[in-house]
Amino acid sequence: DDKLLTEPLRHPDFFNVKELFTLKDLFDARVHLGHKKGCRHRFMEPYIFGCRLDQDIIDLDQTMQHLQLALNFTAHVAYRGGIILFVSRKRQFCHLVESTARACGEYAHTRYWQGGLLTNAHIQFGPGVRLPDLLIFLSTLNNVFEPHVAIRDAAKMNIPTVGVVDTNCNPCLISYPIPGNDDSPAAVELYCKLFRMTIIRAKDKRRHSEAMEELR
Amino acid sequence: TLRLICTTTTAVQKKNVGASGPEKYTEAFIKKQIEEFNLGKRHLANMMGEDPETFTQEDIDRAIAYLFPSGLFDEQARPVMKHPNEVFPEQRKIQWGEDGRPFNFLFYTGKQSYYSLMHETYEKLLNVQKHQDQLIAQDLPLQKEKRNLAGSRWLTKIELEEMLLEKVSDDDYSRFIQLLQKLVALPCADIEEKYIQKFSKEVPVQLQKVVIEPLQYDERGVAFSTGEGKRKTARATAVVYDNGTGKITVNGIDILHYFPVLQDREQLLFPFQFLGRIGKHDTVCTVSGGGRSAQAGAMRLATAKALRSFVTEKEVEFMRQAGLLTVDPRVKERKKPGQEGPRRKFTWKKR
Numbered sequence: 001d002d003k004l005l006t007e008p009l010r011h012p013d014f015f016n017v018k019e020l021f022t023l024k025d026l027f028d029a030r031v032h033l034g035h036k037k038g039c040r041h042r043f044m045e046p047y048i049f050g051c052r053l054d055q056d057i058i059d060l061d062q063t064m065q066h067l068q069l070a071l072n073f074t075a076h077v078a079y080r081g082g083i084i085l086f087v088s089r090k091r092q093f094c095h096l097v098e099s100t101a102r103a104c105g106e107y108a109h110t111r112y113w114q115g116g117l118l119t120n121a122h123i124q125f126g127p128g129v130r131l132p133d134l135l136i137f138l139s140t141l142n143n144v145f146e147p148h149v150a151i152r153d154a155a156k157m158n159i160p161t162v163g164v165v166d167t168n169c170n171p172c173l174i175s176y177p178i179p180g181n182d183d184s185p186a187a188v189e190l191y192c193k194l195f196r197m198t199i200i201r202a203k204d205k206r207r208h209s210e211a212m213e214e215l216r
Numbered sequence: 217t218l219r220l221i222c223t224t225t226t227a228v229q230k231k232n233v234g235a236s237g238p239e240k241y242t243e244a245f246i247k248k249q250i251e252e253f254n255l256g257k258r259h260l261a262n263m264m265g266e267d268p269e270t271f272t273q274e275d276i277d278r279a280i281a282y283l284f285p286s287g288l289f290d291e292q293a294r295p296v297m298k299h300p301n302e303v304f305p306e307q308r309k310i311q312w313g314e315d316g317r318p319f320n321f322l323f324y325t326g327k328q329s330y331y332s333l334m335h336e337t338y339e340k341l342l343n344v345q346k347h348q349d350q351l352i353a354q355d356l357p358l359q360k361e362k363r364n365l366a367g368s369r370w371l372t373k374i375e376l377e378e379m380l381l382e383k384v385s386d387d388d389y390s391r392f393i394q395l396l397q398k399l400v401a402l403p404c405a406d407i408e409e410k411y412i413q414k415f416s417k418e419v420p421v422q423l424q425k426v427v428i429e430p431l432q433y434d435e436r437g438v439a440f441s442t443g444e445g446k447r448k449t450a451r452a453t454a455v456v457y458d459n460g461t462g463k464i465t466v467n468g469i470d471i472l473h474y475f476p477v478l479q480d481r482e483q484l485l486f487p488f489q490f491l492g493r494i495g496k497h498d499t500v501c502t503v504s505g506g507g508r509s510a511q512a513g514a515m516r517l518a519t520a521k522a523l524r525s526f527v528t529e530k531e532v533e534f535m536r537q538a539g540l541l542t543v544d545p546r547v548k549e550r551k552k553p554g555q556e557g558p559r560r561k562f563t564w565k566k567r
Contacts, residue, residue, distance in 0.1 A: 083317060085324055095342070098335050102321045111325050124326065130316030132324065 004209050008079060015079075015202055017071040020194055023060055026067075029190040031180040032058045034167030044167050047179035056167045058179050070162045070176040071198045074134060077160075078106075078202035082133030085109055086195075087150050089142040093188045097138055100192040104199040107132065109150075113142075118153040137163035138191060139182040140174065164191060241304050249300040256297065273298070306381065329380040330388055334395065340408045341399050348404045358403040368416045370396060375417075428524045428532065431458075441525040445517025447544050450506025454518035458526065460498025462488070466515070467502055480512035487520040487540055491527060513544060 008014040026032065034040075034048065034056030049059035077084060084106040088097045094110040101108030109117075114124070121129050135154045140163045142148050147170050154161050155173045163174040164182045171177040181187040257276060261268040264279050276297050286294040311328075312318040320328040322335070351358055371379070373389045384392075396415060399405055405412070431439040439458040446452070464484060466474045475481050488494045499519060503511045520540040524532050535541055549558035556562055 081315070081317075095335065095338050098322070099339075105321075107318065107321050107324050109322070109324050111327075111331055114326050117324065117326065125311070125323075128316075130312065130318075 001213075004206075004213065005080065007209075008076060013068070013072060015072065015075040015198065015205065017075060017198055018068055020071065020197055021064075021067065021190075023064060025190065026060050026063060026180070029186040030184045031063060031187045031190065032060050033181045033184065034058050039168040041168050041170055043171055044165065044169065044179065047165075047171075048167060058167065058181070063178065063180050066176065066178045067180075067194075070178050071194060073160070073176055074136065074162060074195060075198045075202040077134045078104075078199040079206045081206070083107060083130060084134045084136060084199065085132035086136050086138065087113075087148065088138035089113075089148060090139045090182070090188075091143075092185065093138060096188065096192055100196050104196050105203070106199060113149050115149070118150070118157050118159070131157060132159060135159055135161045135163075136195060137161065137174070138188060140165055140169045140171075243309060246300055246304060249304070253297075253300055260297070327382060327384075327388070329382055330384055330392075333380065334392060337392070337395050337399065337411075340411055341395070341402075344399065344402050344404050344407055347407055348402065351404065359406055367419055369419050371415050371417065431525050439526075441522045443518040443521030443523070445514045445519075445521060445543075447513035447517065448506050448510040448547055450503060450510040450514040452501055452503040452511065452514035452518040454499055454501045454515060454522050456519060456522040456526070457498040457500070458496070460496065462495040462497065464499040465501065475508070475512065477508065480508060483512040483516045484519065486516060487523055487535070490535065490538060490540065491523060491531060493523075493526075497523075497526075516540070517543065 032049070034044075037051055037054045037056060040048070040056055047059055047062055049057045051057065074084065084101075084104070086097050086101045086106065086108040088094065088110050090110075097110050098108045116124055118131060121131055135150060137148065137151070140148055140151060145168070151161060151163070151173045160175040161173070162176040163169075163171075163178065164180050165171040165174065165177045166180070166182045169182075171179070178191075180191075257271055258268040260276060260279050261271040263283075264275075266275065280295055280297050284295045288294055311320065311323055318324070320332060322328045322331045325331050348358065370393050373384060373386070376389060376392070377384050396412065399408065400412060429441060431441055433439055434457075440455055443454050443456070444452070445454070464471045471481055471484060475484070485494065488497065499522075501515050501518065503515055505511075506514065517540070520535060524535070524541070527535075532541075551557055554562075
């Protein structure tokens with residue numbers, strides 16, 4: 001059992017997430033498109049490649065690195081049987097995100113976030129609830145263009161976060177930010193596909209390893 | 217676990233009404249209650265000297281009413297022995313498995329059944345739109361059979377709460393109904409007919425047309441019909457015979473002797489005068505209760521109702537508009553405390 005858990009940590013890319021996406025895929029899905037110069041958040045400046053006709057372009061090389069780290073982390077969490085919660089407050093993609101979560105066997109929250117969900121969980125849900133072990137934000141802003149409350153709550157409850165940060169978002173409290181577009185349907189579908197594939201791959205690998213252990 | 221930053225003891229836990237809060241009755245507790253109920257049923261059957269195997273709920277009710285006679289007015293306050301499933305309200309069991317992972321994928325939203333319902337309904341909507349797009353691509357005509365919306369209504373909020381086993385707020389309920397209406401408005405919504413029927417209920421069409429009774433014939437072959445009327449506390453029944461001379465008998469007494477006052481006799485004759493059939497019908501009435509004027513009014517209503525069977529529908533409508541067929545709702549108003557009568561106040565004295 002110990003070997004099962006420590007073996008993946010020895011390799012930098014145990015689940016080989018690099019092969020799931022290429023720079024061309026990200027470009028075709030319009031991940032590099034940011035918002036206008038006026039919406040730019042100060043902390044996103046390191047991730048921006050440049051500005052063309054007032055529209056910010058996100059540096060896809062950095063996005064590749066961040067995406068690889070984030071996918072690797074989610075794969076490790078899924079391998080260890082952690083609870084993953086997909087959060088997005090974009091109404092367009094609510095259904096897509098929920099279906100992705102259902103397909104992975106994980107959980108989603110694309111509705112109105114009640115204040116004490118994470119911080120007051122034992123009273124809201126009942127004693128003995130298990131909180132999520134990872135929060136994945138497909139969009140870090142809520143419907144009023146303010147940072148989602150879940151980022152702050154997850155930081156309070158020591159829950160790691162992975163989030164797609166656009167040029168108008170604050171990447172501060174997110175553990176694994178992924179600078180990229182969160183408004184185009186193509187980009188969001190690509191992210192959902194990638195997360196789904198990593199989680200399913202990680203879970204399959206876990207089952208495979210357990211079966212191998214039992215055979216011995 | 218290491219992450220429990222804000223813990224509270226069970227004593228401090230407040231019941232969060234409407235949320236999937238802590239279970240009020242554990243499964244083990246309810247199982248024990250069911251066992252105790254079955255044992256008690258057998259004991260009761262033994263006590264009453266009946267067969268424990270064939271002891272039904274009605275027998276239990278009768279036995280309890282016999283052994284614990286209660287003079288309490290409220291039926292729900294009397295002793296009752298029912299199956300625990302009827303006594304304890306239906307509630308949801310623990311939402312997560314042994315490893316802590318919740319069963320429903322929308323558990324962390326708080327209102328899992330409501331949101332999963334919305335998710336499902338939206339999926340049906342997308343399905344219908346996709347089907348529509350396919351039909352348009354193949355240039356086929358879209359179905360235009362209109363659903364009969366008049367005879368059905370959507371589920372009420374309380375019914376939805378019962379279905380989902382959790383509280384639903386007014387906003388959420390209206391949003392759900394709007395989504396359903398949007399789904400129904402699409403032309404190809406017939407595909408998801410079965411799903412929509414789960415949330416619609418038939419409304420029984422209320423037929424309030426008053427049935428006019430047909431003429432009856434007595435032994436001599438004379439047509440007659442009956443009518444009932446009331447006014448204040450008086451109740452009257454009238455039997456109107458055809459081919460008559462215009463005689464009216466009340467409680468076996470002729471109206472000239474029963475009603476000395478002209479006004480009451482005028483009231484009785486009004487229906488006949490209105491229809492122009494004064495000398496053509498015989499009437500036999502029975503009347504009780506009330507005073508002189510009230511009895512007259514009750515008999516007028518009774519004769520008018522009886523005459524409906526002799527007359528065309530148009531004339532019935534005329535009678536209704538004249539006010540001959542309406543029950544007079546005026547009754548004596550009660551006296552109020554602090555006043556001398558229903559409206560009269562006590563004499564005001566300046567000092």
